[in-house]
Amino acid sequence: MKVEKLSRREREKLRQREEMLAAAIELFSEKGYHNVSMHEIAKKAEFAIGTIYKFFKNKEDLYKSLIVEQADMFHEALTKAIEETDDEIEKLRNYVKTKSAVFKDNISVIRLYFAETRGASFNIKAGLDCEIRERYGKFMHTLALIFESGIKNKRFRKIGRPYDLAVALDNVCNGFLFLWLEAPEQNPYPKNPDVILNIFFKGLIGP
Amino acid sequence: MKVEKLSRREREKLRQREEMLAAAIELFSEKGYHNVSMHEIAKKAEFAIGTIYKFFKNKEDLYKSLIVEQADMFHEALTKAIEETDDEIEKLRNYVKTKSAVFKDNISVIRLYFAETRGASFNIKAGLDCEIRERYGKFMHTLALIFESGIKNKRFRKIGRPYDLAVALDNVCNGFLFLWLEAPEQNPYPKNPDVILNIFFKGLIGP
Amino acid sequence: MKVEKLSRREREKLRQREEMLAAAIELFSEKGYHNVSMHEIAKKAEFAIGTIYKFFKNKEDLYKSLIVEQADMFHEALTKAIEETDDEIEKLRNYVKTKSAVFKDNISVIRLYFAETRGASFNIKAGLDCEIRERYGKFMHTLALIFESGIKNKRFRKIGRPYDLAVALDNVCNGFLFLWLEAPEQNPYPKNPDVILNIFFKGLIGP
Amino acid sequence: MKVEKLSRREREKLRQREEMLAAAIELFSEKGYHNVSMHEIAKKAEFAIGTIYKFFKNKEDLYKSLIVEQADMFHEALTKAIEETDDEIEKLRNYVKTKSAVFKDNISVIRLYFAETRGASFNIKAGLDCEIRERYGKFMHTLALIFESGIKNKRFRKIGRPYDLAVALDNVCNGFLFLWLEAPEQNPYPKNPDVILNIFFKGLIGP
DNA sequence: GATGAATGAGTTTTCATTCAT
DNA sequence: GATGAATGAAAACTCATTCAT
Numbered sequence: 103m104k105v106e107k108l109s110r111r112e113r114e115k116l117r118q119r120e121e122m123l124a125a126a127i128e129l130f131s132e133k134g135y136h137n138v139s140m141h142e143i144a145k146k147a148e149f150a151i152g153t154i155y156k157f158f159k160n161k162e163d164l165y166k167s168l169i170v171e172q173a174d175m176f177h178e179a180l181t182k183a184i185e186e187t188d189d190e191i192e193k194l195r196n197y198v199k200t201k202s203a204v205f206k207d208n209i210s211v212i213r214l215y216f217a218e219t220r221g222a223s224f225n226i227k228a229g230l231d232c233e234i235r236e237r238y239g240k241f242m243h244t245l246a247l248i249f250e251s252g253i254k255n256k257r258f259r260k261i262g263r264p265y266d267l268a269v270a271l272d273n274v275c276n277g278f279l280f281l282w283l284e285a286p287e288q289n290p291y292p293k294n295p296d297v298i299l300n301i302f303f304k305g306l307i308g309p
Numbered sequence: 310m311k312v313e314k315l316s317r318r319e320r321e322k323l324r325q326r327e328e329m330l331a332a333a334i335e336l337f338s339e340k341g342y343h344n345v346s347m348h349e350i351a352k353k354a355e356f357a358i359g360t361i362y363k364f365f366k367n368k369e370d371l372y373k374s375l376i377v378e379q380a381d382m383f384h385e386a387l388t389k390a391i392e393e394t395d396d397e398i399e400k401l402r403n404y405v406k407t408k409s410a411v412f413k414d415n416i417s418v419i420r421l422y423f424a425e426t427r428g429a430s431f432n433i434k435a436g437l438d439c440e441i442r443e444r445y446g447k448f449m450h451t452l453a454l455i456f457e458s459g460i461k462n463k464r465f466r467k468i469g470r471p472y473d474l475a476v477a478l479d480n481v482c483n484g485f486l487f488l489w490l491e492a493p494e495q496n497p498y499p500k501n502p503d504v505i506l507n508i509f510f511k512g513l514i515g516p
Numbered sequence: 517m518k519v520e521k522l523s524r525r526e527r528e529k530l531r532q533r534e535e536m537l538a539a540a541i542e543l544f545s546e547k548g549y550h551n552v553s554m555h556e557i558a559k560k561a562e563f564a565i566g567t568i569y570k571f572f573k574n575k576e577d578l579y580k581s582l583i584v585e586q587a588d589m590f591h592e593a594l595t596k597a598i599e600e601t602d603d604e605i606e607k608l609r610n611y612v613k614t615k616s617a618v619f620k621d622n623i624s625v626i627r628l629y630f631a632e633t634r635g636a637s638f639n640i641k642a643g644l645d646c647e648i649r650e651r652y653g654k655f656m657h658t659l660a661l662i663f664e665s666g667i668k669n670k671r672f673r674k675i676g677r678p679y680d681l682a683v684a685l686d687n688v689c690n691g692f693l694f695l696w697l698e699a700p701e702q703n704p705y706p707k708n709p710d711v712i713l714n715i716f717f718k719g720l721i722g723p
Numbered sequence: 724m725k726v727e728k729l730s731r732r733e734r735e736k737l738r739q740r741e742e743m744l745a746a747a748i749e750l751f752s753e754k755g756y757h758n759v760s761m762h763e764i765a766k767k768a769e770f771a772i773g774t775i776y777k778f779f780k781n782k783e784d785l786y787k788s789l790i791v792e793q794a795d796m797f798h799e800a801l802t803k804a805i806e807e808t809d810d811e812i813e814k815l816r817n818y819v820k821t822k823s824a825v826f827k828d829n830i831s832v833i834r835l836y837f838a839e840t841r842g843a844s845f846n847i848k849a850g851l852d853c854e855i856r857e858r859y860g861k862f863m864h865t866l867a868l869i870f871e872s873g874i875k876n877k878r879f880r881k882i883g884r885p886y887d888l889a890v891a892l893d894n895v896c897n898g899f900l901f902l903w904l905e906a907p908e909q910n911p912y913p914k915n916p917d918v919i920l921n922i923f924f925k926g927l928i929g930p
Numbered sequence: 931g932a933t934g935a936a937t938g939a940g941t942t943t944t945c946a947t948t949c950a951t
Numbered sequence: 952g953a954t955g956a957a958t959g960a961a962a963a964c965t966c967a968t969t970c971a972t
Contacts, residue, residue: 134429136343139941150958155943217428220487222341222420224429235491261511262504269484270508277480278473280427284442297469301477301509304468346966348934357933359969368967548843550757553962564937569964631842634901636755636834649905675925676918680899684922687898691890694841698856711883715891715923718882760945771954773948782946 119157122147123168131210134217135165135224166230169218172211173234176204177241184244190252197245198275198295205279242268267302274298326364329354330375338417342372342431373437376425379418380441383411384448391451397459404452405482405502412486419490449475474509481508533571536561537582545624548631549579549638580644583632586625587648590618591655598658604666611659612689612709619693626697630690656682681716688715740778743768744789752831756786756845787851790839793832794855797825798862805865811873818866819896819916826900863889892923 125147129138140161144151158164183200184193205212217224219238223231245268252258262270278298281289296303315323332354336345347368351358365371390407391400412419424431426445430438452475459465469477485505488496503510539561543552554575558565572578597614598607619626631638633652637645659682666672676684692712695703710717746768750759761782765772779785804821805814826833838845840859844852866889873879883891899919902910917924 131429133433134431136431137433140943141941144959151942152944152959153957156956161942213427213429217424220420221424221428222338224341226341259511262508266485266488266504267508269488270481273480273484274477277476281473281476297473301469301474304466347968348966351934358967359933360931362968363932545843547847548845550845551847554964555962558938565963566938566965567936570935575963627841627843631838634834635838635842636752638755640755673925676922680902680918681922683898683902684895687894688891691894692887695887695890711887714882715888718880761947762945765955772946773954774952776947777953 118149118153122149122154122157122164123171126164126168127172127211127214130165130168131213135214140164162225162227165225166233168211169214169230169234170237172208173215173237176208176215177237179204180241181244184248190248190255190257193248194271194299195295197248197271198298201275202279202295205283209283242272245272271302274301325356325360329356329361329364329371330378333371333375334379334418334421337372337375338420342421369432369434369437372432373440376418376421376437376441377444379415380422380444383415383422384444386411387448388451391455397455397462397464400455401478401506402502404455404478405505408482409486409502412490416490449479452479478509481505532563532567536563536568536571536578537585540578540582541586541625541628544579544582545627549628554578576639576641579639580647582625583628583644583648584651586622587629587651590622590629591651593618594655595658598662604662604669604671607662608685608713609709611662611685612712615689616693616709619697623697656686659686685716688712739770739774743770743775743778743785744792747785747789748793748832748835751786751789752835756835783846783848783851786846787854790832790835790851790855791858793829794836794858797829797836798858800825801862802865805869811869811876811878814869815892815920816916818869818892819919822896823900823916826904830904863893866893888923895919895922 122143126138126143129142129146140154141151143164144154147154154164158167180197180200183196186196187193214224215234218231218234225231242265246264249258249264249267253260253264261267275298278289329350333345333350336349336353347361348358350371351361354361361371365374387404387407390403393403394400421431422441425437425441432438449472453471456465456471456474460467460471468474482505485496536557540552540557543556543560554568555565557578558568561568568578572581594611594614597610600610601607629648632645632648639645656679660678663672663678663681667674667678675681689712692703743764747759747764750763750767761775762772764785765775768775775785779788801818801821804817807817808814835845836855839851839855846852863886867885870879870885870888874881874885882888896919899910
């Protein structure tokens with residue numbers, strides 16, 4: 103990213119935009135896209151309704167911006183985590199750690215994100231589902247590269263296609279994280295990423 | 310289930326109810342809860358709008374009934390599959406096989422189901438999310454029992470808490486099935502359940 | 517027009533439609549298309565807003581229906597008046613008489629009609645201006661036929677193209693009628709059509 | 724009009740005002756009063772929205788100024804044309820000629836003008852309709868004076884009240900001009916004013 | 931018991947106008 | 952004196968739900 107000097111005006115604009123999105127995230131994740139009115143968002147963000155429409159073309163655009171920007175943020179954080187080391191196992195550890203942290207800190211957006219990826223999209227018209235799934239696919243590919251290189255290095259046994267392994271790991275992570283999310287008291291937050299990784303690393307059956 | 314003798318009247322009623330739900334499933338999964346009107350459902354099901362309201366208290370109730378009944382149907386099918394044999398490995402194989410079949414045949418409801426379990430629920434007010442997650446939890450427990458007994462039998466190594474293993478398996482399954490769902494041409498439908506199970510059975514690393 | 521037997525239902529529907537249009541005419545002609553809200557119309561017509569939308573697709577549609585139906589009504593009345601006799605001069609007398617009567621009884625719609633024919637159309641998008649001008653053109657043709665036949669019969673001198681004469685007569689009529697409309701006390705309602713026709717019949721200059 | 728020496732400041736102001744009105748005319752006549760926003764006008768005129776409001780109290784005021792000034796311009800041109808000669812017939816010829824030219828060069832404003840005179844006014848609240856009709860009435864009086872003097876001179880036969888004749892002539896003119904305006908290819912632009920005047924001058928029937 | 935016409939609360943969105951900079 | 956960001960009132964339209972027939 104280019105480091106750009108923003109004018110005071112522009113910085114102010116950006117801050118306002120953030121505030122609007124923050125209010126929207128909270129409301130959408132709490133009540134779902136269709137149960138939140140633009141007036142509600144405006145009120146929560148403490149702006150006039152017209153001001154919201156200066157920043158976002160319409161409700162769909164606001165929602166789409168929100169999801170896409172957040173998804174990019176997540177993937178960026180995860181990509182960075184992976185790149186921090188060259189060791190494949192350590193990469194996976196970092197990935198699980200960072201993913202856990204992101205989930206923990208962004209529970210509300212995560213729900214929206216899953217509604218779009220897995221559930222029936224709120225904004226089919228906006229083509230949001232396609233866009234978000236495409237980004238997901240791209241990230242899965244970078245994750246798959248770790249398995250590929252690990253297999254080449256003989257650090258991993260080849261128990262499946264690298265892309266499949268990436269998908270499997272990602273889903274197991276999600277599963278555990280949701281478990282913790284929904285019942286934090288019964289399912290302790292997985293501080294040690296190996297709790298999750300072990301299921302992959304050691305085979306269930308022998309030796 | 311008790312086998313009850315239903316009068317012709319009652320059987321007729323039940324059939325009508327099914328027709329309504331069938332129309333609703335198609336519409337909801339295609340357009341999402343909030344983009345389908347009760348009139349649309351009534352028209353598709355070929356009933357008067359008032360008749361729909363004789364069967365369901367309101368739109369939320371209709372949706373909730375739909376989701377819950379379908380979820381029960383799925384869990385029933387899976388439970389039956391598990392009970393078909395005593396061998397733990399075979400049980401897991403049956404589970405994966407049946408789950409794949411259910412996904413394949415019910416893509417549309419599955420999407421709605423995931424929107425409710427994972428995403429931001431369409432019907433938070435109705436408490437649908439709670440109810441459906443509870444049922445999911447119950448089923449995870451019966452799945453966990455397989456791992457528990459397998460570990461006791463020494464057929465499985467104890468690489469995690471049984472419940473965690475159940476969750477992990479379920480999520481890996483979902484991951485693969487969505488993969489296939491979204492890009493059937495690139496990701497062949499996993500006919501052999503071992504493609505999925507191997508990731509569990511053989512550990513990634515050694516021996 | 518076919519004489520059709522309408523069911524009680526259908527008659528009731530038609531009556532409601534009339535009531536809605538009547539309320540709309542009054543409001544539109546008093547305040548102009550854009551200064552009347554659908555709620556206002558609904559209230560004046562004593563229907564719920566939703567009911568209005570059952571009868572008319574949208575505001576434009578309501579307005580268009582209104583104008584077109586009224587224009588047809590006018591032209592029908594005028595055509596009938598013309599056809600009542602074979603004598604060309606008498607035909608023109610009937611025309612002027614009927615036109616006066618129609619103006620007198622429908623001042624409000626007439627205003628709307630002229631806004632669409634002459635002024636900047638309220639509903640350009642709806643293509644209303646085109647449609648209404650086309651109908652006007654058609655009627656001018658039937659009016660022109662009177663002059664044509666009169667000229668052939670040697671009852672009229674050929675002082676211009678028949679179509680031009682029709683347009684001229686129509687406009688002189690409008691001029692006089694508006695005069696009366698706007699200041700009834702100064703400009704007596706032209707009971708005798710010859711007041712208007714004389715301007716045509718006797719040339720200004722000579723013989 | 725008093726000839727006043729305007730300061731550079733004042734002249735500059737006047738020029739800006741003209742630019743704003745010019746932009747507004749184009750937009751209003753193309754889309755109609757209610758389909759043009761103040762922002763649009765500001766943009767087209769290349770001024771800030773606030774600057775527009777320094778010149779005009781509000782949208783209505785801008786529109787009213789526009790229409791009234793244009794109407795004055797028209798009437799001034801016509802009055803001047805009438806005054807160019809003393810001969811009554813020549814006066815009428817000049818009137819028709821000038822009116823044709825004005826129509827041809829100002830089609831867009833003419834439409835707005837007619838919407839206000841004849842149709843349902845865009846700005847009833849502003850009392851625009853009254854004001855404009857009053858000016859129209861005044862001009863009709865000066866036109867009537869020609870007929871009056873012509874009748875006194877025995878150049879014209881008295882086939883009606885002078886005011887009525889003025890109205891009739893004006894309306895026949897309008898009729899022909901609109902004819903040409905709407906279908907220029909079928910109705911040639913009346914270069915020779917006598918095409919229009921003959922309808923008045925020679926009586927239809929007789930002599 | 932079934933029907934579907936009627937209802938009106940609630941939603942998105944626009945745009946004239948103001949006023950701090 | 953000019954600017955244009957911010958405002959919020961008001962409009963068109965939808966749709967879950969009711970209830971008289």
